[in-house]
Amino acid sequence: MGRIKLNIPKDIVGVFDIRTRITDINYGNHVGNDAMVGIVHEARVLWLHQLGYSELNIEGSGIIMNDLAVNYINESFHGDLLHIEIAMGEISTAGFELYYHLTTSRNDSLVTIAKAKTSLVFYNYSLKKIEAVPNKFIEKITALL
Numbered sequence: 474m475g476r477i478k479l480n481i482p483k484d485i486v487g488v489f490d491i492r493t494r495i496t497d498i499n500y501g502n503h504v505g506n507d508a509m510v511g512i513v514h515e516a517r518v519l520w521l522h523q524l525g526y527s528e529l530n531i532e533g534s535g536i537i538m539n540d541l542a543v544n545y546i547n548e549s550f551h552g553d554l555l556h557i558e559i560a561m562g563e564i565s566t567a568g569f570e571l572y573y574h575l576t577t578s579r580n581d582s583l584v585t586i587a588k589a590k591t592s593l594v595f596y597n598y599s600l601k602k603i604e605a606v607p608n609k610f611i612e613k614i615t616a617l618l
Contacts, residue, residue: 477542479588481574486617487520487559495551503548504586510541513573513589516557520571524613531595532607539568539592549586553577561614567603568594569614 491512499505504512521527529535549555555575562570573589595604 479544481572482560484561484618485558486561489516489519489557491555493553498551532609534595534604535598536593537596539594542590544588546585
């Protein structure tokens with residue numbers, strides 16, 4: 474069976490550290506897939522906040538997730554400090570892609586835990602319709618690259 478393979482772009486736009494919590498651990502004694510999605514979400518919210526935005530207000534528009542892919546590569550355990558690099562992918566007329574590279578230090582080595590990709594579109598929650606990417610958002614992202 475073929476696996477999704479994510480290649481992280483080199484255009485890093487944010488770096489964050491998030492420690493795994495006991496509530497992230499599942500019956501396999503490692504971070505569960507649902508918790509990993511939550512960790513990726515937290516990193517995205519931190520990144521947006523760093524830019525002066527929230528998921529509900531980016532230059533007057535919100536964003537909504539179009540799709541999500543995660544490659545689970547190694548287990549993560551309670552207390553791991555996950556180092557998350559966020560990279561910018563394609564920007565289209567209505568949305569953008571973010572890539573996430575999650576690593577941790579273990580036995581003096583850097584271990585890749587997971588790679589993820591989200592596609593997000595700009596969305597007007599009041600009108601329930603997709604909107605164009607705001608020009609000012611593109612300007613801010615371009616300045617980071």
